[in-house]
Amino acid sequence: MALLPAEFADLEPFSDWVLETERERYAKRLATPMDQMQAFYDAAFPRLAEATSYLEDYPLGRPIPGPQRNLLLLMMSLVLVSFPVEVWQQPCVPDSGATYLDLVVEPAF
Amino acid sequence: MPHFPKPAEGSWTEHWPEISLAPVDYSDSVDPAYYELEREAIFKRTWLMVGRVEQLPRVGSYFTRELHVADTSVILVRGRDKEIRAFYNICRHRGNKLVWSDYPAEEVSGTCRTFTCKYHAWRYELDGRLAFVQQEGEFFGLDKSAYGLRPVCCEVWQGFIFISLDPSPAPLVDYLGEMGKGLEGYPFGEMTEVFTYKAEVGANWKLFIDAFAEFYHAPILHMKQAVKDEADKLAAIGFEGLHYDLKYPHSMVSSWGGMSPPRDLSMVKPIERVLRAGLFGPWQRPDIAGLDPLPAGLNPSRHPKWGVDSFHFFPNFMLLCWAPGWYLTYSYWPTAVDRHIFESSLYFVPARTAAERLQHELAAVTFKEYGLQDANTLEATQRSLKGRVITDFPLCDQELLLRALHQAGRDYVREYTDGTVAG
Numbered sequence: 141m142a143l144l145p146a147e148f149a150d151l152e153p154f155s156d157w158v159l160e161t162e163r164e165r166y167a168k169r170l171a172t173p174m175d176q177m178q179a180f181y182d183a184a185f186p187r188l189a190e191a192t193s194y195l196e197d198y199p200l201g202r203p204i205p206g207p208q209r210n211l212l213l214l215m216m217s218l219v220l221v222s223f224p225v226e227v228w229q230q231p232c233v234p235d236s237g238a239t240y241l242d243l244v245v246e247p248a249f
Numbered sequence: 250m251p252h253f254p255k256p257a258e259g260s261w262t263e264h265w266p267e268i269s270l271a272p273v274d275y276s277d278s279v280d281p282a283y284y285e286l287e288r289e290a291i292f293k294r295t296w297l298m299v300g301r302v303e304q305l306p307r308v309g310s311y312f313t314r315e316l317h318v319a320d321t322s323v324i325l326v327r328g329r330d331k332e333i334r335a336f337y338n339i340c341r342h343r344g345n346k347l348v349w350s351d352y353p354a355e356e357v358s359g360t361c362r363t364f365t366c367k368y369h370a371w372r373y374e375l376d377g378r379l380a381f382v383q384q385e386g387e388f389f390g391l392d393k394s395a396y397g398l399r400p401v402c403c404e405v406w407q408g409f410i411f412i413s414l415d416p417s418p419a420p421l422v423d424y425l426g427e428m429g430k431g432l433e434g435y436p437f438g439e440m441t442e443v444f445t446y447k448a449e450v451g452a453n454w455k456l457f458i459d460a461f462a463e464f465y466h467a468p469i470l471h472m473k474q475a476v477k478d479e480a481d482k483l484a485a486i487g488f489e490g491l492h493y494d495l496k497y498p499h500s501m502v503s504s505w506g507g508m509s510p511p512r513d514l515s516m517v518k519p520i521e522r523v524l525r526a527g528l529f530g531p532w533q534r535p536d537i538a539g540l541d542p543l544p545a546g547l548n549p550s551r552h553p554k555w556g557v558d559s560f561h562f563f564p565n566f567m568l569l570c571w572a573p574g575w576y577l578t579y580s581y582w583p584t585a586v587d588r589h590i591f592e593s594s595l596y597f598v599p600a601r602t603a604a605e606r607l608q609h610e611l612a613a614v615t616f617k618e619y620g621l622q623d624a625n626t627l628e629a630t631q632r633s634l635k636g637r638v639i640t641d642f643p644l645c646d647q648e649l650l651l652r653a654l655h656q657a658g659r660d661y662v663r664e665y666t667d668g669t670v671a672g
Contacts, residue, residue: 188523195603212603219610222520223618227474233618234473239625241617245445245594249606 144214145207147194148187154180157217158210162243165217169224170231181225184218191215200249212249253491253505253550260646261493268495268652272641277655278453279634283662284586290665291564291658292318296404296411296424298566298580299325303408303441304358305333309375312358313338313348317584319414323401324348324364328375335403335412336377340366341396347373364398373398408437428496428560431546432570436539440575440596444613446620447592452627454565454581454589455654460623461579462561462650464488464504470626471619474528479516492550493649498563498657500650503549506556506572526608528615529556534574535598548572561650563657574598575609577616587631593620 143155157180159165169177191211198208224231256264263270277283299314304325311326322338324347340347345368350357363380364373372381377398382391402413404421406429411421422429450457460466468483475483492503509529511517521527534540547570548555560568567579575597582590595613600606644651 185519185523188520192524192602192604192607199602200600200606212606215603215607216610219520219524219607219614222518222611223614226518226520227618233621236621236625237628239448239450239621239628241446241448241591241593241620241624243444243613243617244447245443247442247444247599247606247609249600 143207143210145194145211148191148211151184151187151211151214154183154214155210157184157221158213159217160213162216162220162246165220166243168217169220172231174224174230177221177224177231181218181221184214185222188215188218204249209249252486252489253552255646261490262646262649262652264493265495265649265653267497268649268656272643273652273655274641275634275655276637276640277658278455278631279586279637281586284453284583286662286666287583287658288318290662292316292583293414294418294661294665295415295564296413296418296421297564298409298411298562298578299323299335300410301408301437302333302405302410303438303443305410307360309360309362310358311348311361311364313356314412315354315356316414316582317590318582321414322346322349323412324398325403325410325412326364326375330376332376333403333405333410334376335401335410336398337401339399340368340371341379341398342366342369342371342382347398407433407435425562426496426499428494428499428501428546428562431549432544432560432568434539434544435547435570435576436537437576437596439535439537439539440598442597442599442609443594444609444616445592445594446617447590448620448624449584449588450591450624450627451588452624452631453587454583455658456627456630457579457581457589457591457624458561458565458567458654459648459651460627461559461567462500462502462654463648464490464502464559465645465647470622474615474618476516476518488647490647491548491552491555494549495649495653497653498660499561500653501546501549501558501560502650503552503558504556505552505554509556509571509573520611524604524607524611526611528612528619530571530573530575530597530612531605531608532573534572537574537598540574543570561654563654564661575612587635591624 198204258264262268305327308329314323324336324338327333338347346353347364347366370383374380379393379396402418404411406421465488472480490502494501506529510532514522525532547558555572557569557571565581569577578594580592597609
C-alpha cells in the first residue's frame with residue numbers, strides 16, 4: 141500500500157524513513173550505512189522544494205491526511221540525513237563517542 | 250585590529266576592573282570538597298529556573314523537578330486560584346516522595362485535583378494544605394493545619410518559573426537585575442513550539458556553561474559544519490563578540506549572525522539553501538508583535554548584522570535570543586563534581602506550514618549536531634583537568650563570561666564559608 145501522495149510515488153522505496161519520532165529517525169540514521177543514506181538523500185533532496193510547496197495546501201493547525209503527513213515525516217528524515225551526507229560523510233557526529241542528546245519533548249503536528 | 254569596537258580600556262575584560270586578567274584556576278571544576286560548598290553556597294541560595302508557565306496550562310497541572318544538587322525534589326503546580334506554587338515533594342507523614350510514578354528518581358508531569366501519597370493516602374490540596382489523613386483518629390492530637398506541604402519560594406519572570414531553596418530570598422526581579430529588565434517584553438509567550446533535549450554529561454556543570462558562554466571555539470570545533478570556503482574564512486578571522494556586558498553575577502555576549510540569511514547562497518549547505526534556515530533558525534522572522542523594536546537589552550550595540558544574544562543568569566540558566574525571532578534555553582543541573590544533567594529547549598512561534606516546520610526541524614537538528622560535539626569535548630576536558638597536572642589556564646577577551654562565572658562562583662563560596670566561620 142502506498143504511504144506517500146501519488147505525486148511523490150518515486151519516493152515510496154524510501155518509505156521506511158517515514159518515522160513518527162526524532163528518536164526513531166536518529167536511531168535509523170545511526171544504523172544505516174552511508175550508501176543507503178546517500179541513495180535516500182539523492183532521491184529525496186531534489187523533491188524537497190516541491191514537497192514543501194505541495195504541502196502548503198495542508199496547514200499544520202488542523203489534521204493532515206495520512207499520505208501528506210507521511211511526506212512531511214519523510215522530509216524530516218531528509219533534514220536529519222543531510223548532516224551525514226552533506227557534512228560528516230559518516231552516520232554519527234565525529235568525536236561524539238557515547239555522548240547522546242535525547243529529544244524528550246517534540247512538537248506534535 | 251578588532252572588527253568590532255572594544256571599550257576604551259582596550260578590551261572587554263579590562264572594562265570591568267573587578268575581573269582579574271590572571272589565568273583561571275580550574276580546581277573549582279574537579280575538587281569534590283569545593284563542589285560540596287557550591288551546593289550549599291550557590292544552589293541553595295540563588296534563584297533557579299525550573300520551567301515555563303506553558304508547562305502548567307490548567308488548574309491542577311503539575312510537574313516535578315529533581316534537584317540532585319540539593320538532594321531534593323520539588324513539585325510545581327498551578328492552584329485553583331491559577332497561582333503557580335512550589336513545594337518540596339515530600340509527604341509530611343513519614344517522608345515518602347509524594348509525586349512520582351514507576352521510577353522514584355524520574356521527573357513526572359500531569360494534571361490532578363489533589364496530591365495523594367501512594368504510601369498511606371495522605372492527601373494534599375493544590376495549595377499544599379493537608380486535606381485528608383487516613384485513620385486520623387489513630388494519631389495523637391494531629392493538627393492538620395501544621396502538616397501542609399513544605400513550600401519552596403517560587404516566582405515567575407516573563408513566563409519563566411524560578412524557585413529558590415533559600416526560605417527568604419531577595420525578590421526575583423532584584424536578583425535578575427538590569428540584565429533581566431532589559432529583556433522584559435520579549436514575546437516569549439508567543440513561542441510555544443518546543444523541542445527539549447536532555448543528556449547526562451560527564452563534566453562539571455561550569456564546563457558546559459563555559460562552552461556555551463564563548464563563541465571563540467565555534468569556527469574551530471564546529472568548522473566542518475560550514476561549507477569549506479566559509480569554514481576556512483571563519484577560522485582565519487576567528488570570533489569577535491559585538492558586545493559584552495556584566496551585571497554581576499549575570500553576564501551576556503552579543504554576536505554577529507551573517508548567515509541568516511547569508512550574503513550569498515553558496516556560503517551555506519544545500520539543505521539550508523532549500524529550506525532557508527540553519528543554525529540561526531529560519532531566515533525570516535515570524536509575523537508577531539514584540540520583535541521590532543526589540544526590548545532594549547537585545548542587540549545592545551544595535552548592529553545591523555546582529556545574530557544572537559546569549560545571557561547567562563547565575564548560576565545555571567542561559568537564555569539565547571536569536572535575530573530571526575526564536576529563543577533557546579540551557580540549564581545545567583549538577584549531579585556530582587564531574588557530572589551534570591544538561592537540558593536545552595528551543596522555542597519557536599508555532600509552525601503554520603510544513604515549510605516552517607522543516608525550518609524549525611533544521612534548526613533543532615543542527616543544534617543537536619553542535620551540542621554533541623560540545624558535550625563530548627567537555628568530557629575530554631573534565632578527564633584532563635582531573636589529574637591537576639595543570640590547574641591554571643589563560644582565558645582571552647572573548648572568554649570574559651567564563652571569568653565572570655568562575656569568579657562569581659568563588660565569591661558565593663567565599664561569602665558562604667566566611668559567614669559559616671564567622672557565624
